[in-house]
Amino acid sequence: MTADFRLFLNALKDVLSSRRIFIALFLMVLPAIIGLIWKSAAGERFEALESYNTLAAGLVFGFILTILSVIYGTGVLSQELEGRTIVYLLTRPIPRWRILLAKYLGAWLAITVTVSISEVLLALAMFGTKLSGVPLMSDIKIIPLGAAAYGALFLLLATLLSKPLSYGLLFAFGWESWVPSLPGGFSRWSIMAYLRTLAPHLQETAESTTATGGGGGGGDISEILMAFNPVSIPTITAWFAIPIITLVCLGLSLYFFSVREYSPKEEAS
Amino acid sequence: MNVDNTIHFEHVSRWYGQVIGLNDVSFTIPKGLTALLGPNGAGKSTMLKLVTGQIKPTTGGIAVLGEQPFSNPRVARSLGYCPEIDNFYEDMTGRQFVELMATLSGYKGQDKTQRVQNSIDRVGMSDRCDRKLGGYSKGMRQRIKVAQAIVHDPKVLVLDEPLNGLDPLGRRDMVNLYQQFAEEGMCVLISSHILYEVEQITDRILVMYKGRLLAQGGIRDIRKQIDSHPHRITLTTDNPRKLAGALLLDDTVISARMPQNNNRVVEVETAQPEKFYSNLADIILDGGFEVDVFQAPDNNLEAVFRYLVSA
Numbered sequence: 001m002t003a004d005f006r007l008f009l010n011a012l013k014d015v016l017s018s019r020r021i022f023i024a025l026f027l028m029v030l031p032a033i034i035g036l037i038w039k040s041a042a043g044e045r046f047e048a049l050e051s052y053n054t055l056a057a058g059l060v061f062g063f064i065l066t067i068l069s070v071i072y073g074t075g076v077l078s079q080e081l082e083g084r085t086i087v088y089l090l091t092r093p094i095p096r097w098r099i100l101l102a103k104y105l106g107a108w109l110a111i112t113v114t115v116s117i118s119e120v121l122l123a124l125a126m127f128g129t130k131l132s133g134v135p136l137m138s139d140i141k142i143i144p145l146g147a148a149a150y151g152a153l154f155l156l157l158a159t160l161l162s163k164p165l166s167y168g169l170l171f172a173f174g175w176e177s178w179v180p181s182l183p184g185g186f187s188r189w190s191i192m193a194y195l196r197t198l199a200p201h202l203q204e205t206a207e208s209t210t211a212t213g214g215g216g217g218g219g220d221i222s223e224i225l226m227a228f229n230p231v232s233i234p235t236i237t238a239w240f241a242i243p244i245i246t247l248v249c250l251g252l253s254l255y256f257f258s259v260r261e262y263s264p265k266e267e268a269s
Numbered sequence: 270m271n272v273d274n275t276i277h278f279e280h281v282s283r284w285y286g287q288v289i290g291l292n293d294v295s296f297t298i299p300k301g302l303t304a305l306l307g308p309n310g311a312g313k314s315t316m317l318k319l320v321t322g323q324i325k326p327t328t329g330g331i332a333v334l335g336e337q338p339f340s341n342p343r344v345a346r347s348l349g350y351c352p353e354i355d356n357f358y359e360d361m362t363g364r365q366f367v368e369l370m371a372t373l374s375g376y377k378g379q380d381k382t383q384r385v386q387n388s389i390d391r392v393g394m395s396d397r398c399d400r401k402l403g404g405y406s407k408g409m410r411q412r413i414k415v416a417q418a419i420v421h422d423p424k425v426l427v428l429d430e431p432l433n434g435l436d437p438l439g440r441r442d443m444v445n446l447y448q449q450f451a452e453e454g455m456c457v458l459i460s461s462h463i464l465y466e467v468e469q470i471t472d473r474i475l476v477m478y479k480g481r482l483l484a485q486g487g488i489r490d491i492r493k494q495i496d497s498h499p500h501r502i503t504l505t506t507d508n509p510r511k512l513a514g515a516l517l518l519d520d521t522v523i524s525a526r527m528p529q530n531n532n533r534v535v536e537v538e539t540a541q542p543e544k545f546y547s548n549l550a551d552i553i554l555d556g557g558f559e560v561d562v563f564q565a566p567d568n569n570l571e572a573v574f575r576y577l578v579s580a
Contacts (some may be wrong), residue, residue: 002372002377003372003373003374003375006369006372006373007373010358010369017360083356083358084354084356085356085357085358087323087350087352087354087356088352088370088417089373090322090323090340091321091322091323091345091348091350092342092345092370092373092374093342093343093345093346093373093374093375093421094342094345094373094374094375095340095342096340258340259340261323261324261325262323263318263323263324264354
């Protein structure tokens with residue numbers, strides 16, 4: 001087993017640690033449970049596809065993907081720093097960038113699998129086993145892209161900031177909720193806007209929730225703003241933008257991790 | 270500054286914001302066992318983190334085995350580090366932890382298995398290495414930290430307070446082990462804030478205080494540097510008054526006095542200890558004194574350290 005693969009496995013193991021696995025399991029089943037409650041409450045008026053799109057956009061992509069990316073993406077580094085075990089990694093004859101890359105890939109896989117399972121369970125709860133015509137596969141295809149982009153961004157925060165989790169949460173639930181709705185092309189500064197471009201039903205849902213007052217997170221003002229500022233990013237731009245965001249953030253993370261000091265605080269003071 | 274097989278610091282300073290951790294320090298550590306001595310906050314851990322490439326100097330240059338160590342895998346391949354921190358991947362066993370470190374050092378298969386077992390054997394953890402680290406005593410954790418530090422056969426071994434938490438028997442075993450490493454040709458650097466501990470390990474020391482390197486070399490060499498500092502010797506005899514008189518006639522003696530709380534002791538101060546020692550035998554024999562106890566407390570490390578700090 002190579003050092004890189006061992007680090008990758010260790011990153012997965014960290015993610016599956018007893019404390020975190022319960023959070024992951026809860027997030028996996030949460031959309032399905034809410035969907036079932038919605039289904040039973042709506043009765044005959046229940047629209048499976050609309051409900052699915054709303055929950056996929058608002059809960060799976062708008063919440064679970066982002067929160068897991070924040071936790072796992074920043075956790076790649078901060079867990080080692082807080083546990084002060086980073087000392088053992090940094091004094092081994094392995095380039096620092098390889099340590100971080102292996103751990104990032106472990107986190108990326110964990111985010112992707114968790115969010116994908118969550119999406120599948122939601123689809124099963126909404127449609128049962130009749131999944132033809134359901135945009136499940138298009139969602140499943142963009143989950144790895146979203147996980148890669150968000151994971152790399154939050155990893156970058158972790159390499160640069162002392163409290164990456166707080167800033168990550170601010171970004172995920174502040175910036176990503178509001179910025180796509182702002183006029184003047186601000187949506188181009190949002191990863192979620194690109195993901196919605198690649199899965200148009202999520203975009204439609206986000207726009208339609210303006211009328212219904214539910215869904216992907218902003219609140220009344222952002223809904224009004226979104227109504228005046230429909231997201232119009234070309235699909236081709238989105239296909240390029242997400243990998244570029246991922247590569248830039250990941251590249252910068254690997255660079256900063258190689259040149260900056262990461263010494264446990266208690267010792268440095 | 271390309272000194273192989275050594276640790277070399279040249280005018281190294283390290284600041285943490287407005288606080289200085291290390292202040293214009295220069296030294297060379299050759300092969301063998303060297304102790305880094307100083308009280309808590311002296312800058313020992315900063316120095317060791319610089320040696321192990323965890324942090325960079327603010328000014329000055331560092332070479333470990335001829336290369337700068339920060340984020341340098343080539344240096345890390347030849348450098349073992351036992352940190353002071355008591356943190357581990359607690360859910361691993363001792364063996365799994367050492368295996369992980371061996372894997373990260375690039376070893377695989379049978380070679381890795383053999384190395385891990387050898388390291389564990391050397392630190393005396395063979396019978397306990399398959400237990401979870403979370404259940405280890407402090408002493409066992411210290412031993413496993415040393416095992417992970419030597420699993421890749423380093424040329425330079427850096428140990429930060431490695432005797433903390435060990436019982437007297439464990440201390441003796443581990444001190445013997447560090448001395449063996451030095452005899453095998455390793456450059457072993459051990460930090461400690463406990464003076465008597467260092468004296469038992471080696472006589473080659475670096476003395477740190479408030480980020481400065483106060484002295485370096487052998488304990489006796491350092492003592493020699495302190496020429497102006499009177500050297501104290503205590504003699505216990507049946508006739509202290511007569512012995513004090515005889516000693517005062519010797520031109521190497523600055524003073525001789527009898528403490529009030531002990532009427533059998535003479536305390537002598539000399540600025541030329543070597544010459545005094547050679548004269549002392551004649552003085553005792555000529556005067557026919559019976560000397561029961563002879564002590565030179567200023568020869569021990571505590572006295573050297575006390576003097577250097579107060580200087």
